[in-house]
Amino acid sequence: MSIAASQTCVVPLADASDVGHARRIAQKLAQAHGHDETDAGRVALVVTELCTNVLKHAGHGELHLRALPRGDGRFGIEVLTLDRAQGFDAQACLADGYSSAGTQGIGMGAIARQAQVFDVYADTRGAVVLARLYAQGDSGTDLRFGVSQHALNGDPACGDTWHLAYDGQHVSALVIDGLGHGSEAEAAAQAGAAVFAQAPFAKAQQQLLAMHQAMTGTRGGAVALAHYDGCNARLSFTGIGNIGASLVNGSQWRGLASMPGIVGGQFRKTQVFDYADLNGNVLIMYSDGLQSRWNLKDYPGLVHRHPAVIAAVLHRDFCRGRDDVTVLVIDLELPNV
Structure with a gap:
């Protein structure tokens, strides 16, 4: 399996209008790489939740996107958000109903269920949240x-x-x-x-x-x-x-x-x-x-x-x-x- 270089697609996040812009870019990327309407919709949902969380929690940050070759002609979509806020309790945020910003607290747990790969690192310098989404039925191994x-x-x-x-x-x-x-x-x-x-x-x-x-x-x-x-x-x-x-x-x-x-x-x-x-x-x-x-x-x-x-x-x-x-x-x- 050979994986050639691709630049990271960066979408700045500074206000609420950026969430819709980010969602559209991610959905188009998924569709361009063979994801059907349902799978591209999952990508759009995850991006919406992650970007909204960045704005609520940190005020501003970035969305990073990448298509991931699978070796069989299919692609996954990698979604990352980055911020420079004061961090959060990652384990607590994965529990439904927990919120550090006065919201319903359904975002992080829902993201973890939608993505085949989910990971978080947060400290006082900020947070990075990762979701990798593959097409439903794609049983291939995630390359680490x-x-x-x-x-x-x-x-x-x-x-x-x-x-x-x-x-x-x-x-x-x-x-x-x-x-x-x-x-x-x-x-x-x-x-x-x-x-x-x-x-x-x-x-x-x-x-x-x-x-x-x-x-x-x-x-x-x-x-x-x-x-x-x-x-x-x-x-x-x-x-x-x-x-x-x-x-x-x-x-x-x-x-x-x-x-x-x-x-x-x-x-x-x-x-x-x-x-x-x-x-x-x-x-x-x-x-x-x-x-x-x-x-x-x-x-x-x-x-x-x-x-x-x-x-x-x-x-x-x-x-x-x-x-x-x-x-x-x-x-x-x-x-x-």
Whole structure:
């Protein structure tokens, strides 16, 4: 199963009129990706409830949307809301009848029942709520990855890209940051991603050399590749340039090393680093549009939340705001796909 990059669709939430706008965008996204009237209606209902909760609870925030490929030609819809309020008691809010804003308190529990995947993280910095909705009768496994990708200033061209491939207990992941931003950076990143898509489980050094050839004549960029073998709980990682990457397991954290240089420009050598005994780890890869000073220890319990929630929290709190940004988070406890 191969999953190509897509930018996160962002809908600002500032007043009541934004709820209807968000609902229409989400419903159209669901319909465009094969959801029938009933399933698109579920997406619209969840978006309405989540966006209304943001306005009641936080005053303003954002809705993030993404279509999720299923491998059989079908798509799920990922819905995330983010805010910067003072947090709430997530467990209490899931109980019908509970309200922190004087309402009937039917929203959060209803959302959890409508979505096949539901998760929440809330603390004093704000809240992130996730719902993934698949078509009724879709019995496929939810892939526990999350991504937040945003172009600088909402530019339609994004110099970052990413790609994922699953094959049973194996996963291969790519993040590329084309130099600069805009259409030329995007062309560089897409040239490298096209090579990866052709053979995502090829040896990493072979992939990098092929990407280097494909990206020559473009601006070039930073590239990171991770291959995980779930049968043996081993990860190999190689990178050129300033793509950040970390393995997190509970309170333990270790950064993954990249070599200096520019793919498509000049670099001296590649080196593959191997990491063993990785059961229960989370892999986080990110472009330099994200600050590197984050630490999941500052977010108690976040490492155990869905990877899509982790990616959204990191983007919300550590985006530099002056470059394209990508955060890719993968749970290394893999289902068979």
